[in-house]
């Protein structure tokens with residue numbers, strides 16, 4: 001499990017360019033103490049949006065990248081040995097509950113159900129966390145606590161699906177790839193490259209997203225376009241940069257890759 005924890009200052013709110021009504025929806029859910037389910041393809045800005053919301057609210061953010069070996073203890077906490085003594089160490093979810101932070105469970109469908117069972121009572125009106133391993137201690141979520149989960153609906157497996165009752169208690173904030181105008185604004189805000197390179201990358205990204213049945217598991221995300229722009233900024237030519245950041249990362253299939261490289265060349 002990878003965990004990052006940050007307590008931002010109001011002065012460093014990560015930049016997030018709204019694509020639709022997601023920022024307003026997220027803020028409204030926060031005000032009402034409702035958990036949020038962020039849905040969208042990889043690299044479309046889910047993590048950045050949570051970072052933005054946490055920073056503007058001035059609350060700590062605990063990000064957990066979920067995976068199938070994650071256990072409930074990874075979220076809740078465990079007893080560890082420290083200086084010859086056994087002491088309890090809060091996990092990220094417990095810390096967020098105590099400190100009134102946001103706990104962001106990224107790619108929740110990767111996690112097994114037993115790891116995520118703790119979120120049910122936090123997602124409903126009780127906003128409580130039951131620490132069974134601490135003798136059934138029950139924590140009420142501090143003011144400011146919010147549960148946020150994300151997943152990519154494209155990868156969703158029925159087996160690993162969330163409990164319907166939990167889903168229905170959440171606010172679904174759905175993110176899609178931005179329009180070319182907005183994506184250009186995002187790109188130019190992240191990486192300082194020439195306008196013609198930026199707009200060629202955006203058009204290339206849009207063209208890849210329009211491909212039907214190309215056999216690609218994923219299409220070019222905003223993240224891949226930003227990576228290509230970074231390489232261009234670092235002195236790599238357009239075709240090589242886009243090949244390395246986009247064609248090479250989207251597929252290992254030689255024919256598909258060659259098709260993408262030809263497309264890239266036509267936008268150079």
Ligand code: ADP
Nearest residue numbers: 015016017042043044045046047048186222223
């Ligand atoms: P996800 O969590 O959906 O996989 P990220 O939030 O990590 O995606 O987004 C990838 C990168 O794309 C971010 O680091 C940021 O540079 C950029 N990005 C994507 N969408 C936006 C947006 N709406 N505003 C600002 N930056 C964005």
